[in-house]
Amino acid sequence: MFGDLAVLFFSCVLINNILLIQYLGNCPFLGTSKKMETATGMAMAVVFVLVLAGIITWLVELYVLVPFNLKYLRTIAFILVIAALVQFVEMFLKKSIPVLYTGLGIYLPLITTNCAVLGVCLINIQEDYNFFQMLISSFAYPVGFGLALVLFAGVRERILLARTPKPFQDTAIGLVTAGMLSLTFFAFKGWV
Amino acid sequence: MAKTLVQEFTKGLWAEIPPFRLVLGLCPTLAITNTLENAYGMGVAVTFVLAFSNILISALRKIIPSKVRIVAFIVVIATFVIVVELVMQAYTYALFLKLGIFIPLIVVNCIPMGRAEAFASKNSIVRSALDGLGRGLGYTIALSVLATFRQVIATGAITIYETPITLFGPAFEPFRFLVEAPGAFICLGLMLGLMNILGKK
Numbered sequence: 001m002f003g004d005l006a007v008l009f010f011s012c013v014l015i016n017n018i019l020l021i022q023y024l025g026n027c028p029f030l031g032t033s034k035k036m037e038t039a040t041g042m043a044m045a046v047v048f049v050l051v052l053a054g055i056i057t058w059l060v061e062l063y064v065l066v067p068f069n070l071k072y073l074r075t076i077a078f079i080l081v082i083a084a085l086v087q088f089v090e091m092f093l094k095k096s097i098p099v100l101y102t103g104l105g106i107y108l109p110l111i112t113t114n115c116a117v118l119g120v121c122l123i124n125i126q127e128d129y130n131f132f133q134m135l136i137s138s139f140a141y142p143v144g145f146g147l148a149l150v151l152f153a154g155v156r157e158r159i160l161l162a163r164t165p166k167p168f169q170d171t172a173i174g175l176v177t178a179g180m181l182s183l184t185f186f187a188f189k190g191w192v
Numbered sequence: 193m194a195k196t197l198v199q200e201f202t203k204g205l206w207a208e209i210p211p212f213r214l215v216l217g218l219c220p221t222l223a224i225t226n227t228l229e230n231a232y233g234m235g236v237a238v239t240f241v242l243a244f245s246n247i248l249i250s251a252l253r254k255i256i257p258s259k260v261r262i263v264a265f266i267v268v269i270a271t272f273v274i275v276v277e278l279v280m281q282a283y284t285y286a287l288f289l290k291l292g293i294f295i296p297l298i299v300v301n302c303i304p305m306g307r308a309e310a311f312a313s314k315n316s317i318v319r320s321a322l323d324g325l326g327r328g329l330g331y332t333i334a335l336s337v338l339a340t341f342r343q344v345i346a347t348g349a350i351t352i353y354e355t356p357i358t359l360f361g362p363a364f365e366p367f368r369f370l371v372e373a374p375g376a377f378i379c380l381g382l383m384l385g386l387m388n389i390l391g392k393k
Contacts (some may be wrong), residue, residue, distance in 0.1 A: 021373045024297075026222060027302050075296040075299055076267065080263075080266070112266075112300075113300045113302060118296070122296055173381065175377050175378070175380050178381075
C-alpha cells in the first residue's frame with residue numbers, strides 16, 4: 001500500500017510531469033517564468049490550491065454528481081468549484097494570513113484559468129483514484145509543476161542575457177528550451 | 193477606428209492568428225497536434241465554443257454585472273463545452289476518446305475566455321460572432337499546419353479520417369521524436385520563430 005503510493009508520487013512528479021509530459025498549464029508556465037520570484041510564487045499557489053481543489057472536487061463527484069446522476073455536468077461543476085474556491089482562499093488569506101497573501105496574492109486569480117488545476121481534478125476522477133491516491137496525485141502533480149517551473153525560470157533568466165536571433169526572442173526560444181527540459185524529464189520514462 | 197465586418201473576420205486568420213500571434217491556448221496546441229485528425233477535430237470544437245460563447249456573451253453584455261463577469265463567462269463557456277462534449281461522444285466517439293481530457297479543458301483554454309473579456313463583452317452580436325468564427329478558423333488552420341508537419345515527419349503517414357495514409361516508401365525513416373512531448377515544444381517554438389520572420393512588421 002505504502003509502496004504503491006510512493007510509486008504514484010514519483011510517477012506524478014517526474015514521469016508524468018504535468019507540464020512537460022502531459023502538456024497542462026502551459027500558459028502560466030510561459031507567463032510567470034521570466035523571473036524566479038514569480039515562478040516560485042506561482043508554484044506555491046498552485047500546490048496550495050490544487051490540494052484543496054482535488055479534495056473538494058473528488059467529494060463533489062462522489063457525493064453529488066454520481067448519486068444524482070449528473071455526471072455530464074462534471075465540467076461545469078468542477079470549474080465553478082475551483083473558481084469559488086480560489087475566491088474563497090483569496091479572501092481567507094487576506095483576512096487571516098496576510099504574510100502568505102502578499103506572497104501568493106496576485107497569482108491566485110490566475111489559477112482559476114490554469115488548466116493544470118482542472119486537469120488534475122479530472123485525471124483523479126478518470127483514473128478512479130481512491131481517497132489516498134487522490135491526495136497523493138493532487139499533491140504530487142503540482143509539486144512536479146513547481147519543479148519544472150522553477151527549473152525553467154532558472155534557465156530562462158540566463159537566456160535573457162544570451163544573444164538570441166531576433167525572431168526567436170522571448171516565447172519562441174522559451175518553447176525550444178522547454179523542449180530540451182522536457183527531454184530530460186522524458187528520460188524518467190521506464191523508471192518505475 | 194472601426195473595422196469593417198470582413199476585417200473583423202479575417203484578422204483571426206493571419207494578423208492575430210492564435211496561437212502564433214496571440215500566444216494563448218497552448219496546452220491543446222502541444223498535446224493534440226500529433227495527428228491531423230485530432231488537430232482539426234479540436235479546432236472545430238474550439239471554433240464552435242468560441243463562436244457561440246461570443247454570441248451569447250455579447251447578447252448578455254448589458255445584463256451581466258461587471259463584478260461577477262468572469263464567473264458568468266466561465267458558466268457560459270462551460271455550457272457550450274458540455275454541448276460539444278456530448279455531441280462528440282454521440283457522433284465521433286473514436287475522436288472523443290483520443291482527445292480525452294482536452295475537450296473539457298476547453299473551458300480553461302485562454303482563447304474563449306480572452307475573447308469574451310476583450311471583445312464580446314464590448315461589441316455587437318454580429319461582430320462578436322464573426323470575431324469568434326475567424327479566430328476559431330485561424331486556430332484550426334494553425335493546429336492543422338502544425339499537426340501535418342509533426343505527423344508526416346514523425347510517422348511518414350497522415351490521418352485525414354480515422355485510418356492513417358502512408359505517404360512514403362519503405363525507405364523512409366520515421367523521426368519519432370516529433371510526436372513525443374519534447375518534439376511538441378521544439379516544433380511549436382520553431383513555428384513561432386518562423387511566423388515572426390514571415391510577419392515582420
